[in-house]
Amino acid sequence: MRDAFCAALVALSTARSFVFFTGDLGFMALEPLRNAMGGRFINAGVAEQNMISVAAGAASVGEQCWTYSIAPFIYGRPFEQIRNDVCLHDFDVKLVGNGGGYGYGVMGATHHAIEDYGVLCALQNMRVHVPAFADDLAPIVARMAADAHPAYLRLGRCEKPRDFVLPAYAPWRRLLSGDAGVLVVVGPGAGGLLAQYAAVPEADRPELWVATELPVLADALPQACVDRIRETGSLFVWEEHVANGGCGQMLALLLLQAGVHPRRFHHFHAKGYQSRRYGSQAFHRAENGLDPASVLAATARLASA
């Protein structure tokens, strides 16, 4: 998704003025943006706290600022700068984190971001965007640029099945129809799940939705999705994020408030490092029951229970 993100920002740089800061990351990815932006592309160095404060300061005098690092470095180290300098002031500062979830795999736990959007969604004025596919980057970047408030963009690796034709971008999209519940997915894991469920008969698979904007707001939740949750009586949520502060909790609360009570609810989420062993993103997904085969088996079992 980094390339798609870079291309989207290069396009944006021809349409409007903004400043781009990187925390010394982006090698072999952001060079086209650096070339396009000249003096407005700033390598702020390995100093994330300062980068966020500087971005907030520049936003205070009218600049839209985009800041970039790998996901754990963009929200963890400078958390107080995000909270105080950006969000309390409602400044037009964007945070972009590459490699959300277990994306950095065997690079180790310090490079994972499995609590990022839960933490950030707790802050005033913050919107979170979690693209599921590389194709989402252009419309998401356009939405972020048009909204002069804080935002976080969590990038990952696009896993879209080669021949699948995506519906037009929307923060909530139905990717597959199905009768055995509703599965709401956050993030690029949607690609693998899509491939897995596409081979299952419609009657035996859940309806697959992908959500890309958080926190989930009541008026953004499509009625069609809510109706299918009611009709099928089953809701499953998949995300490469811990349960606390995740989409699953948000959805459960919203549905309770709306008087929607599915008979079955299961939350597929990151649980950390249970075996204390480390590996690829696929390794961690499997250990957490987030791999497509495990999810398919679980939804089939739960829906028929």
Add this chain to the structure above:
Amino acid sequence: MEQVAARSNRSLANRARARLLQMHYEAKVGHIGGNLSALDAILHLQSQVMTGDDLFVLSKGHSAGALYIALWATGQLQDDELRAFHQDGTTLAGHTVAGWHKRIAFATGSLGHGLGLAAGAALGKRLRGDPGTVYCLISDGECEEGSTWESLMFAHHRKLANLVVLVDANGLQGFGSTAEVASLEPLVPKFRGFGLRVAEIDGHAPEALDAVLKPLRHEPLIVVMRTVKGKGVSFMEGKMEWHYLPMNEAQYQQALRELAEA
């Protein structure tokens, strides 16, 4: 003529001190010592130095009282507004909150944030071709925050000539002296080691501040202001406890007498 101006400045500073003490006494709150060490510089900036294009960033947010008083002394806050200091429903919180006064750009109070904000504002102004200087007041204790040095490195590397950093070096912090807590001194060579242009002045002498601000700059300027915590009140001067303590009636009256006799 200069003597008349100096007397007038002293008179304004004395009135501001008295009003600052009144405001803290009526609100029954502390943080008085650091307000008194910073007041002369903030007042001089707001009354004599800054133009409408300039920006002031109070990184040592616990000196919010000194900023409110400087705004009052320059007619940018009214007397009755000061009575809301520290009260329910106020905008004059113990540390600045943003969005209600054009001279208070940022909510500060957690140390180590203001300098990055100031550097960003200075960078933004330069990118936009906007005039004006960004003045940022930090404390010496605040230099223990690593983010302060991140920001200094950035400001130096980006040659932010429209940035002036004032260090309220009163030598005391929340639970000890800066010498006891962090062997902070010598500060000036530390700043110079970052390649920064540094001046060292008496932080209670406005003419000294004028002198260092006057020359044309091609890089950020750091002004280490040697100050006295609790300046102007004998029993507060150089005493760490006045970082926190509120005054009782007897102390308040004594402080007012001392200011009247000064």
